[in-house]
Amino acid sequence: MSDNLTxxxxxxQGVEQTFKTKKGPFCAxxxxxxxxxxxxxxxxxxxxxxxxxxxxxxxxxxxxxTQGSLICANREIAGPGPERAVVFQxxxxxxxxxxFENVYLGVERxxxxxDKSTGVPSENKAQLKERTDAALAxxxxxxxxxxxxxxxxxxxxxxxxxxxxxxxxPKVLLLDEPFGALDALxxxxxxxxxxxxxxxxxxxxxxxTHDVDEAVLLSDxxxxxxxxxxxxxxxxxxxxxxxxxxxxALADSPAxxxxxxxxxxxxxxxxxxxxxxx
Amino acid sequence: MVSAVFHSPLEASTSSTASxxxxxxxxxxxxxxxxxxxxVRAPRTPxxxxxxxxxxxxxxxxxxxxxxxxALVSITTASSIPSPVETFKQAVTIFSDPFYSKGPNDQGxxxxxxxxxxxxxxxxxxAAVVGIxxxxxxxxxxFLSRMFNPLISLLRxxxxxxxxxxxxxxxxGANPAAIWTIFICSIWPMIINTAVGVQxxxxxxxxxxxxxxxxxxxxxxxxLFPAVLPYMLTGVRLxxxxxxxxxxxxxxxTGGVGIGFWVWxxxxxxxxxxxxxxxxxxxxxxxxxxxxxxxxxxxxxxxEVKN
Numbered sequence: 001m002s003d004n005l006t007x008x009x010x011x012x013q014g015v016e017q018t019f020k021t022k023k024g025p026f027c028a029x030x031x032x033x034x035x036x037x038x039x040x041x042x043x044x045x046x047x048x049x050x051x052x053x054x055x056x057x058x059x060x061x062x063x064x065x066t067q068g069s070l071i072c073a074n075r076e077i078a079g080p081g082p083e084r085a086v087v088f089q090x091x092x093x094x095x096x097x098x099x100f101e102n103v104y105l106g107v108e109r110x111x112x113x114x115d116k117s118t119g120v121p122s123e124n125k126a127q128l129k130e131r132t133d134a135a136l137a138x139x140x141x142x143x144x145x146x147x148x149x150x151x152x153x154x155x156x157x158x159x160x161x162x163x164x165x166x167x168x169x170p171k172v173l174l175l176d177e178p179f180g181a182l183d184a185l186x187x188x189x190x191x192x193x194x195x196x197x198x199x200x201x202x203x204x205x206x207x208x209t210h211d212v213d214e215a216v217l218l219s220d221x222x223x224x225x226x227x228x229x230x231x232x233x234x235x236x237x238x239x240x241x242x243x244x245x246x247x248x249a250l251a252d253s254p255a256x257x258x259x260x261x262x263x264x265x266x267x268x269x270x271x272x273x274x275x276x277x278x
Numbered sequence: 279m280v281s282a283v284f285h286s287p288l289e290a291s292t293s294s295t296a297s298x299x300x301x302x303x304x305x306x307x308x309x310x311x312x313x314x315x316x317x318v319r320a321p322r323t324p325x326x327x328x329x330x331x332x333x334x335x336x337x338x339x340x341x342x343x344x345x346x347x348x349a350l351v352s353i354t355t356a357s358s359i360p361s362p363v364e365t366f367k368q369a370v371t372i373f374s375d376p377f378y379s380k381g382p383n384d385q386g387x388x389x390x391x392x393x394x395x396x397x398x399x400x401x402x403x404x405a406a407v408v409g410i411x412x413x414x415x416x417x418x419x420x421f422l423s424r425m426f427n428p429l430i431s432l433l434r435x436x437x438x439x440x441x442x443x444x445x446x447x448x449x450x451g452a453n454p455a456a457i458w459t460i461f462i463c464s465i466w467p468m469i470i471n472t473a474v475g476v477q478x479x480x481x482x483x484x485x486x487x488x489x490x491x492x493x494x495x496x497x498x499x500x501x502l503f504p505a506v507l508p509y510m511l512t513g514v515r516l517x518x519x520x521x522x523x524x525x526x527x528x529x530x531x532t533g534g535v536g537i538g539f540w541v542w543x544x545x546x547x548x549x550x551x552x553x554x555x556x557x558x559x560x561x562x563x564x565x566x567x568x569x570x571x572x573x574x575x576x577x578x579x580x581x582e583v584k585n
Contacts, residue, residue, distance in 0.1 A: 062485055080488040092482040096504040105500060106490045168490075 015068035046225030135167035401460025413472025438463035464517035475509025
């Protein structure tokens with residue numbers, strides 16, 4: 001059982017997602033099968049409109065599949081919950097709360113209530129505050145804790161989003177193009193921070209991206225999706241680069257370049273018809 | 279050091295004797311610097327006369343135009359419309375004792391304004407108590423929205439004064455009827471704006487609520503209410519504006535103490551000066567109400583909500 005859990009922590013079987021539109025049903029995803037092991041870092045990559053975010057929303061439980069099943073830690077994914085924390089593409093911080101309060105909101109819900117079924121007692125305010133401070137410290141935002149999202153930069157907002165997700169100690173961390181809106185230098189810095197955080201927390205991560213370098217640098221497994229409509233998984237690439245990974249050292253490593261080439265080949269040779277289709 | 283070198287030509291122009299010393303000993307230049315700096319800086323940031331000019335002159339000209347036109351009308355109508363000067367003299371006597379009370383039909387302008395404001399506050403407050411929660415419900419539940427939208431569309435265009443007879447009939451009194459009229463006219467903007475605000479809460483925020491698994495209470499207090507607040511305050515502002523417009527008309531019809539009744543009473547006395555004064559007072563009070571509510575609204579609007 002425990003062995004099954006480590007190799008098949010998230011199990012997606014025969015998932016199909018159809019949306020009702022004015023022009024009739026639109027099939028976004030078809031026949032998606034994927035397993036994610038505990039502690040694995042998986043990147044979903046593909047052209048725009050290939051359904052990677054749809055798949056992530058399904059794992060998050062924000063939407064329900066038309067067909068097929070999604071299982072996380074041996075339980076059917078019935079809806080969204082803090083055990084599968086999401087870092088949204090546009091950070092989605094509440095602008096009227098300070099960074100601290102934004103993170104505290106999640107912490108309070110997860111640890112402030114306790115859990116009668118497992119006997120975990122509820123934590124007091126000092127403990128909750130400590131958790132929030134620790135999460136902000138992990139992303140290096142202790143000085144900005146009392147600022148509102150409107151007063152900090154885009155990169156800092158995204159870090160608060162990551163802190164909010166991590167502070168809930170999720171079983172799975174779901175990242176929806178978390179660095180897509182950032183400039184290249186900030187993105188690189190946050191990728192390095194994410195690598196360090198994931199190495200320290202041994203989180204299971206599913207990340208949507210359309211950045212080839214980001215996918216190769218961060219992941220253990222790259223899931224490459226075919227073009228929509230009715231997108232599915234085209235190929236899965238295992239990235240066997242040793243950790244900790246260093247972007248400068250990897251820049252001219254043949255293995256890294258090989259993985260990079262494989263992903264680019266998939267995206268631009270085998271799935272190149274995206275512009276014509278759109 | 280670099281700044282000292284860059285500054286030296288300027289200082290040289292102010293005191294030519296000091297410059298050779300600086301070239302020889304830069305340290306003394308640094309020490310000498312604080313003295314000339316104010317002298318150099320003063321002409322660089324002159325007082326913004328042009329800004330002040332633009333801020334003061336156009337409004338003064340506008341007021342001047344109004345008073346000029348008024349004087350012209352006064353002259354051409356052979357003073358059946360009183361001249362600005364006469365009206366000003368009358369205003370001074372009125373405002374020197376705004377809170378006198380000589381029976382129900384003869385009270386100071388201060389009392390009249392306060393009675394009108396009290397009616398507006400009551401009618402408007404009741405409308406807020408009913409309208410804002412109703413707006414929340416209509417915005418949150420599709421069913422209620424479909425149920426009430428036709429009613430709102432039908433009743434909103436009706437002049438609030440048309441409701442006055444109904445108020446008189448039901449409440450059997452002039453004062454409650456006036457309050458009822460204010461209630462009716464201020465409830466629509468509050469319901470509609472609150473409902474629109476709730477419907478426009480970004481889906482991202484609701485997704486956050488779902489992922490964090492927040493309770494309904496937390497959703498309302500931490501997400502819905504702050505997100506809707508700017509819309510709600512717009513509704514409140516529109517409602518207060520309309521209420522202040524309507525109270526004058528309602529009081530003209532119902533009588534009693536109030537600024538609208540005062541206008542009508544002075545018309546019956548053919549005291550046109552007081553009517554003009556009343557017009558200015560009504561305008562000024564409306565302006566203050568509007569300005570105060572804009573201030574409140576900007577204080578509660580956050581960056582992401584503004585755009």
